[in-house]
Amino acid sequence: MGRNTLDAIAVVVPAHxxxxxxxxxxxxxxxxxxxxASTHPEVLVTVTFVLDSCTDxxxxxxxxxxxADPRIAGLCVQHRNVGASRAAGVRHAVNELAPLxxxxxxxxxxxxxxTRVPEHWLDSIARYHAAGADAVTGTVEPDRRELDPxxxxLWQAAYRPVDGHHHIHGANFAVSAAAYEAVGGFQPLEAGEDIALVSALRHAGYRVDASASLHAVTSGRLRGRLREGFADYLATLAGHGTRVGSRAGK
Known part of the structure; x- marks a missing residue:
């Protein structure tokens, strides 16, 4: 039996x-x-911004x-926790799209x-689905406009954006809803919720492809919204050289 067609993509974006x-x-x-919309007009797309304790x-x-665009919506939560926010966004978006x-x-x-995703982002996700993947992890680079050259x-010397890479970024990741739900989804972690999910997917035998062509630009700031996040890793480079910690892969 052939692989199911792709009916919908729910984009989930936490924001604080x-x-x-x-x-x-x-x-x-x-x-x-x-x-x-021009390449896959039959596939529904929604964007849910999870507005976690926003005061700005x-x-x-x-x-x-x-x-201006009914595909875009906001979901207000008070978790102050990126894992819980991502999970709430996925739950809301999937519940909205599933009946359709x-x-x-x-x-x-x-x-x-x-983060700014590439124009081909959704097309690439659809290709990985069609190729048989259950999830795909992309790569990122910090915005050069915000970062000292x-x-x-230093970041570039430590980072390896190649196919089959080991980097995991919540800022550039996609997964089938069926696989996501089967392993329990995002856990309410203050950091590393993306790493935990990918680990659970692989442990359960799901196919997780690692793509260098799925590449996004994320903030180059040195003070982020959570501890042990990408900004903390950049700050480590700024202060201590090229120590490659867990968030080099995040």
Whole structure:
């Protein structure tokens, strides 16, 4: 029996006070959705921003974009926890899309509010689904506009963006909803929820492809929204040289 057709992709984006970056994220998602609508008009796409304890203008920005594009919506939560926020967003988005599916596959695509995905992002996810993957992990690079060239060079020397890489980024990851739910989804972790999910998928025997062509640009700031995140890794490079810790792979 052939692989199920792809019915829908639910994009889930956690955000905590990202007013300075979320417009760039939205523009990139808009470009990806526009291209995908021309190549896969039969596949439904929604974008859910999980607004976790936002006190800046992030929610207003999402509301404005949602008014112009009904595929974009905001979900307000008070978790102060990225794992719990991602899980809430996936649960909400899948519940919204599942009744509209026609027996095919539903995928969840994850990025962050401080990240810009490539125009071919959704097309690439669809190709990995068609090729038999249950999930795909992409690569990222810090935004050079926000990062000292010397720190960028240190990051670049430690990072290996090749097919089959070992990097795991919640900012650039996609998974079939069936596989996601089978392993329990994102756990309510303050950091590393993406690593834990991919580990669970692989342990359960699901196929997780690692793609260098699925490449996104994320914030190059040195002070992030959570401890042990990508910003902390960049700060480590800035202060202590090329120590390659767990978040080099995140």
């Amino acid at each position: 006070n990202e007013a300075d970056h979320v417009d760039g994220c939205l523009r990139s998602l808009g470009s990806a959705m526009e291209r995908f 203008k992030t929610s207003e920005i999402i509301q404005r974009h949602g008014a 599916a026609s027996g095919g596959s539903l995928w969840v695509a994850c990025t962050d509010a401080d 010397g720190i960028f060079a």
